[in-house]
Amino acid sequence: MPVNWQKVCDYQDIIFEKAEGIGKITINRPEVHNAFRPETLSELIDAFNRCREDPEIGVVILTGAGTKAFCSGGDQRVRGEGGYVDQTGVPRLNALDLQKVIKYLPKPVIAMVAGYAIGGGHVLHVLCDLTIAADNARFGQAGPRVGSFDAGWGATMLARIVGHKKAREIWYLCRQYTAQEAYEMGLVNKVVPLEQLEEETIKWAKELLEKSPTALRFLKAAFNADTDGLAGLQDLAGNATMLFYMTEEGKEGRNAFLEKRKPNFSKFPRLP
Ligand SMILES: CC(C)(COP(=O)(O)OP(=O)(O)OC[C@H]1O[C@@H](n2cnc3c(N)ncnc32)[C@H](O)[C@@H]1OP(=O)(O)O)[C@@H](O)C(=O)NCCC(=O)NCCSC(=O)CCC(=O)c1ccccc1C(=O)O
Numbered sequence: 001m002p003v004n005w006q007k008v009c010d011y012q013d014i015i016f017e018k019a020e021g022i023g024k025i026t027i028n029r030p031e032v033h034n035a036f037r038p039e040t041l042s043e044l045i046d047a048f049n050r051c052r053e054d055p056e057i058g059v060v061i062l063t064g065a066g067t068k069a070f071c072s073g074g075d076q077r078v079r080g081e082g083g084y085v086d087q088t089g090v091p092r093l094n095a096l097d098l099q100k101v102i103k104y105l106p107k108p109v110i111a112m113v114a115g116y117a118i119g120g121g122h123v124l125h126v127l128c129d130l131t132i133a134a135d136n137a138r139f140g141q142a143g144p145r146v147g148s149f150d151a152g153w154g155a156t157m158l159a160r161i162v163g164h165k166k167a168r169e170i171w172y173l174c175r176q177y178t179a180q181e182a183y184e185m186g187l188v189n190k191v192v193p194l195e196q197l198e199e200e201t202i203k204w205a206k207e208l209l210e211k212s213p214t215a216l217r218f219l220k221a222a223f224n225a226d227t228d229g230l231a232g233l234q235d236l237a238g239n240a241t242m243l244f245y246m247t248e249e250g251k252e253g254r255n256a257f258l259e260k261r262k263p264n265f266s267k268f269p270r271l272p
Contacts, residue, residue, distance in 0.1 A: 003202055008050065013040035015065070016047040022205045023051040023060040033069035033116055037078050038086035041094040048101045058213055059205040060105065062128055063112040064121075067194060070111065073119025073142060095120045099153055102127050103224060104235055106217040108208050112201040113137045114194055118176070119146070123154035126161065129220065131187065132201045133179040134194040139187060140176040160227060162187055214243070 005017035005024060013036075015026040025047045027034040036044070051060045064070040074095065078084050083091030102109050102124070111117070111125035114134040119142040125131050133139075141158075143149040149171070159167035162185045169175070179191040192200045208216065221239050225232035244250040249268040256263035 002199075008047075011043040011047070013037070014043045014047060016050070018054070018057055020206070021056060021058045021209045022202065023047075023054070023057040024063065025051075025060060026063050026065050027071050028065040029075075030064075030066040030068065032075055032077075033072035033118075034064035034066075034121065035072045035075040036095065036120065037075040038084050038090075038092040038094055040075075041092075041098050044098050045094070045101050048098070048105055051107065052105055058107055058209045060107060060109045061112050061201055061205060062102070062109055062124065063201075064114070067114045067134070067136065069115040069121070070113040070117040070137070071121025071124055072116055073121045073123075074148070076146065095123070095150075096152065099123065099127050103153070103228075106220065106239070107213070108216055108220065110201055110205060110208075112197060113139075113179075113188070114197055116176075118142050119148070120150065120154070123150050123158075126157050126187075127153060130189045130204060131182075132197065132204060133182060133188040133191050134197040135179050135191055136194050137179040137182070137188075137191075138176045139179075139182045140174060141171050142174050144172060145174045157227065 003019045003022070005019045008016045008018055013027070013029055015028050017024045025044060027036060027040060027044070029035060029040065048060065051057045074084050080091050083093045085091050108129040111128035111131040113125055113131055115136055115138065117125045117137060117139050122139055122141055149155070155167065155171055158170060162170070166185055170177070179188065182188045183191050190200060190204070218236070218239055221232070221236040225236040249265065252265060253263050
């Protein structure tokens with residue numbers, strides 16, 4: 001059954017739609033294989049933040065317009081000195097800000113990849129929770145060929161996923177890998193014929209929507225905490241605080257303060 005996507009709001013470089021609990025964000029610059037410029041990244045960050053705020057959305061799909069590319073990374077035409085130059089003349093590296101937003105969105109993000117996922121575009125799919133690839137997908141890094149590198153999550157998360165030897169090969173040699181090769185190295189979750197890509201991705205999204213949102217939220221935070229040191233722990237701990245605020249024990253502390261009495265925590269069990 002096809003999903004009846006409804007546009008959420010207007011953007012210049014992206015399309016943001018939602019339906020049936022799923023947010024779908026599409027990089028819409030097919031003339032440059034969906035390369036991103038600073039404005040694209042600002043819009044993506046805005047759309048992801050809206051997904052975070054929207055209680056109707058439980059899963060987000062990130063994709064690229066057309067069948068030729070998911071995303072080919074930074075738009076080399078606007079690369080200046082010190083970053084990618086926006087329309088006001090300011091050089092930016094705001095792909096890094098988008099990476100944080102995807103990684104810390106407390107909802108699963110699925111990369112739906114047809115065609116090229118290259119350079120900074122490849123890093124985006126690496127940071128998504130899951131990747132569903134069409135059989136025409138091609139994956140790779142391009143930095144050392146074009147005088148760039150992502151020595152943050154772009155390198156280190158990739159190594160966590162495919163292992164150090166393979167990650168070094170991918171980054172140092174800038175080769176491209178087929179969808180099947182990416183599947184075999186654990187870089188994508190499923191490969192399907194191009195014409196089934198959206199149907200299969202929606203199937204995975206709906207399966208996620210049947211699961212406990214709090215369980216998924218904590219699992220995502222735990223996977224982040226494993227790699228992100230104190231920042232990851234801060235996020236995991238924030239989720240724990242959110243849950244604690246929902247308990248009677250948590251509420252007793254607040255109520256006692258507001259009622260100007262001593263809190264009575266004696267009724268709460270000290271479980272083993
Ligand atoms: C993806 C290709 C291998 C596809 O090749 P092919 O099918 O032959 O198509 P083309 O004819 O090359 O491309 C069609 C059309 O698109 C234009 N185009 C493609 N990619 C880009 C791009 N990245 N920027 C600008 N334009 C692009 C291409 O010129 C064609 O247009 P015409 O008008 O027809 O000429 C191949 O396209 C390819 O290799 N593309 C470039 C890949 C690449 O080098 N990407 C950049 C890597 S570096 C990067 O992404 C860093 C950005 C980043 O995220 C980052 C990292 C670390 C810190 C901070 C940041 C940050 O904030 O940005």
